[in-house]
Amino acid sequence: MALAMVLILLLVAGGIVAVGMYIVENMLASSTMKNDGELRMNAALSGIERGKEWIVERITGGVIPRMREVDGEWLVTSDDLVASGDVPFERLVAYDGSGASGALDVYQWQGADVRVVIYDVAYEVGSGVSFRDGMPPSIRWVDSTEGMSAGQTQSYLSSNRGGSTGGVGPEGEMGFYLIRSTATMKGIDVTVEQGVVMRK
Numbered sequence: 001m002a003l004a005m006v007l008i009l010l011l012v013a014g015g016i017v018a019v020g021m022y023i024v025e026n027m028l029a030s031s032t033m034k035n036d037g038e039l040r041m042n043a044a045l046s047g048i049e050r051g052k053e054w055i056v057e058r059i060t061g062g063v064i065p066r067m068r069e070v071d072g073e074w075l076v077t078s079d080d081l082v083a084s085g086d087v088p089f090e091r092l093v094a095y096d097g098s099g100a101s102g103a104l105d106v107y108q109w110q111g112a113d114v115r116v117v118i119y120d121v122a123y124e125v126g127s128g129v130s131f132r133d134g135m136p137p138s139i140r141w142v143d144s145t146e147g148m149s150a151g152q153t154q155s156y157l158s159s160n161r162g163g164s165t166g167g168v169g170p171e172g173e174m175g176f177y178l179i180r181s182t183a184t185m186k187g188i189d190v191t192v193e194q195g196v197v198m199r200k
Helices: 002-060 156-160
Strands: 107-109 112-120 140-144 147-151 174-185 188-199
Touching: 002 107, 002 112, 002 174, 002 188
Parallel strands: none
Antiparallel strands: 107 112, 112 174, 140 147, 174 188
16 A cells, blocks of 8 residues: 555655656747747847947948949839849849948848848839839939928829829938848747938
8 A cells, every 4th residue: 555655655756746847948948949039030130230340430431321323223113123133123222332332241140140131212113113022112302392301102093003203302412221130049040120310
């Protein structure tokens, strides 16, 4: 009888230990996932700051980074938006006067790979250009009763209907950018975006 009780107690104790280990493992896994998520977010935010630094360095040096002219045209067409490399919407990437690309080199931040792309969003789309997932919005100068002001002058819907993009002002003195920073760690991506307007 005593032996049976001992065996029962051992079985119960073993079950309690197993449940305890399961709970601890789950808590550890949850904590690790949370920490990894915070690391990815912080890494992506570091990319935003690096993108700002790239823009500020050019602006203070007297250069407004712009997307490249193609065949004498600044108008963005459907062909320009076809993926042709590792950088999505490469046609809209900003370049400085020396040819340095706003698609910055991938760098490491606390175990995460960070890719930063700086888009020049002061562009105009041609007729028939359809919205594509992840396409940076167009922001240009528009007329106002107070003079000239910067604003988002088209939505994807209006551009797809052939809507007007508004009047173009002294864009050579202003830069409109979207910084897109993606941090990758353990096969999971986190992307952060921020719009930046700079005056020369």
